[in-house]
Amino acid sequence: MADKMMACVRKEPGVLVVEKRNVPVIEESMDVILKVRLCTICGTDVHAEELPLPNVAMGHEGVGEIVDMGDGVEDFMIGDRVVASCMLSCGYCASCQQGEPSACLNPQGRVQHGIVMDGYQAEYVRVPFAPFSICKIPDALSDEQGILTGDIFSTGVGVLERAGMKVGDAIAIFAQGPLGLCVTAAARALGAGLIITVEPDPFRRKVSKKMGANIVLDPTDSDVVHKILDITEGYGVNIAVEAVGKEETLQGAFGTARIGGAITSLGVYGFDFENLSIPTAHDSIVPDTFYHRKFVTTLCPSGRYRLQRLLDLLQYGNVNLDPLWTHTMPLKDILKGYEMSKDLKSKTLKIAVRP
Numbered sequence: 001m002a003d004k005m006m007a008c009v010r011k012e013p014g015v016l017v018v019e020k021r022n023v024p025v026i027e028e029s030m031d032v033i034l035k036v037r038l039c040t041i042c043g044t045d046v047h048a049e050e051l052p053l054p055n056v057a058m059g060h061e062g063v064g065e066i067v068d069m070g071d072g073v074e075d076f077m078i079g080d081r082v083v084a085s086c087m088l089s090c091g092y093c094a095s096c097q098q099g100e101p102s103a104c105l106n107p108q109g110r111v112q113h114g115i116v117m118d119g120y121q122a123e124y125v126r127v128p129f130a131p132f133s134i135c136k137i138p139d140a141l142s143d144e145q146g147i148l149t150g151d152i153f154s155t156g157v158g159v160l161e162r163a164g165m166k167v168g169d170a171i172a173i174f175a176q177g178p179l180g181l182c183v184t185a186a187a188r189a190l191g192a193g194l195i196i197t198v199e200p201d202p203f204r205r206k207v208s209k210k211m212g213a214n215i216v217l218d219p220t221d222s223d224v225v226h227k228i229l230d231i232t233e234g235y236g237v238n239i240a241v242e243a244v245g246k247e248e249t250l251q252g253a254f255g256t257a258r259i260g261g262a263i264t265s266l267g268v269y270g271f272d273f274e275n276l277s278i279p280t281a282h283d284s285i286v287p288d289t290f291y292h293r294k295f296v297t298t299l300c301p302s303g304r305y306r307l308q309r310l311l312d313l314l315q316y317g318n319v320n321l322d323p324l325w326t327h328t329m330p331l332k333d334i335l336k337g338y339e340m341s342k343d344l345k346s347k348t349l350k351i352a353v354r355p
């Protein structure tokens, strides 16, 4: 194994470079070292570019081959092709033991690649607490299918699970970026009834149909809240999903969730809630009051057996995430990929980046 590798590194807030750095080595008994086969750029990476933690290799989504492992790692072998959860977990704390590893309470466990520790936009990466956070990818699935279970597909399924989705539920999803599109695919796979999506970009609207949306609305040419209320005979939807982290989409979700329903949000919020009003246009008895609805937020549900379930769903279920992959590029060109990810006109959803 070489001792130097290429990596995309946050040198200082807002400054990314592709440079040579040392190949990581085993530090703890539960570590594995992966030779990265595939990584990608997430909306979270675009936020993470600005973090005040310098000299960290970027990226929290990756598929790799195990090239080294600590002596505490069982069940895995050198050469295994694995995906890792984007949120790591210790396996021992109360949250981990109670089935919520993404809420890991152990500060040593709750670290994230590309945020505080070197991530997957590199030729090699170290994964701590690996047995709790990595899963073998079956031969029948591609790297591109596998990698999505580590973050956005798990999140897409998770927002619906945390909202308590039932078969046949009417669901509205505000914003159809890669994450919102994963919610659409997940809603279809989990047995939603009517799926209404809201997205200003025509390319993303087209993909939204492919992923399972029944009705796709453009927020720039209609009052979408009233349209969704009309479509649902004034009641609103069972679950309204906010999928971008903007005030207007969150307001749309609040305005369209029916009484007894749920608002669920997976956005990374870059604003405070000062101006948020809670419209309930469909509630004529107590106007502008928000009651008897459930509001849940969701980070990415994680852990080895979570990955296993999602890989099974991709292998044996009825869900096709391939339309998300719009571009491919080598790691040395990844800075161009960051520019494309910020530019809506580039028709970029997920970029397959290979070292």
Ligand SMILES: [Zn+2]
Pocket: 042, 043, 044, 045, 060, 061, 086, 151, 152
């Ligand atoms: Zn992500």
Ligand SMILES: [Zn+2]
Pocket: 089, 090, 091, 092, 093, 094, 095, 096, 101, 103, 104, 105, 106, 109
């Ligand atoms: Zn834990």
